Amino acid sequence: MGASLSSLTENESTANGRPGLGDIPENCVACVFMYLTPPEICNLARLNHAFRGAASSDSVWDSKLPSNYHHLLDVLPQRIYEGFSKKDIFAFLSRPVPFDDGNKEVWLDRISGRICMSISTKAMLITSGEDRRHWNWFPTEESRFHVVAYCQQVWWFEVSGSVKFPFPPDIYTLTFRVRLGKFYKRLGRRVCNFEHTHGWDLGPVQYELFTSDGQHAVSEYSLDDSDQDDTSANLKRGDWIEYKVGEFIVSRSDPATEVRFSMKQIDCTHSKGGLCIDSVSITPSDLKARRSKGVSKYQ
Incomplete structure (x- = not known):
């Protein structure tokens, strides 16, 4: 059973010619990920290359961020988050972001x-x-x-x-x-x-x-x-x-x-x-x- 599960997660089709999880297009996986929670996405990203790629897609993480997430970034120097992907931004903002001389914190x-x-x-x-x-x-x-x-x-x-x-x-x-x-x-x-x-x-x-x-x-x-x-x-x-x-x-x-x-x-x-x-x-x-x-x- 373990071998069967392993074959499903590979990028190639299974031995009997049937498609495996690795054959699902990355953009299709990304569409599914939009309906999952961030912890679920991170767990599934370990399955194969296509899932890892979809789990890093900006379109996926843009759907997880609040519409005005840039207001949270505004309290920080731009150099801190410059070049971040949407996934990086979500991970960064899920930790407390201090403002008002460190006496207030906001996070996702x-x-x-x-x-x-x-x-x-x-x-x-x-x-x-x-x-x-x-x-x-x-x-x-x-x-x-x-x-x-x-x-x-x-x-x-x-x-x-x-x-x-x-x-x-x-x-x-x-x-x-x-x-x-x-x-x-x-x-x-x-x-x-x-x-x-x-x-x-x-x-x-x-x-x-x-x-x-x-x-x-x-x-x-x-x-x-x-x-x-x-x-x-x-x-x-x-x-x-x-x-x-x-x-x-x-x-x-x-x-x-x-x-x-x-x-x-x-x-x-x-x-x-x-x-x-x-x-x-x-x-x-x-x-x-x-x-x-x-x-x-x-x-």
Whole structure:
């Protein structure tokens, strides 16, 4: 059976004169590849010369790239991608492309070729964020930006930010990635410190987003009471959790869509603290739904 399969992948016909996979014209293979995902194309490219040639065709990879992929390239010096084929461009953009002084990243999902984005807390406005009595920054390998904001103690809590980008038409979900408690390593082990964690059980935190075309979404979560939401019932203090702010729809890339977002609890009747904020993510909604539902652990 192995010999039979091997003969089918050769460029010549099989011994009995019947055509094999190697006899299929490269342009026909390329037409089929347009309906497959990038990982499937890369796997099939190993079969024979015709499949490898089709898997390198610009027409195949042009169908996998978003229509305005050049906007992702615009944030980079041209010399970096000069001479790249469409396959090279897809492979390059499937890795995070930093912009805005490295505080934001955008990339293509490797399966669907759709745009995803992450925004560091460094790119956001934090009330009293410069006062080290209230806020600190500390490095961590658990963040894609290698640094997170830590709220030690505040009365007025508000974190906000914005991004303007020519998102391709799609439905997107915006989430905040946060965690109760501060963590550090001791003798190579991850140690939890909840010394300053307080106040989050006394009232919900409000999340909000606005878009430049008038869309608005708002949600509320109690950060220190996971039993209130079935989707987070198994989560405990110390887990990174993505809280869904809401969805917005992009119907056209031009003009670019501006998204403004915030996370706040401005009830000054009690202090709160002991909270880490990592980033905001913007992801096509059905991609997000496959990985998580509502509030989830960060993967």
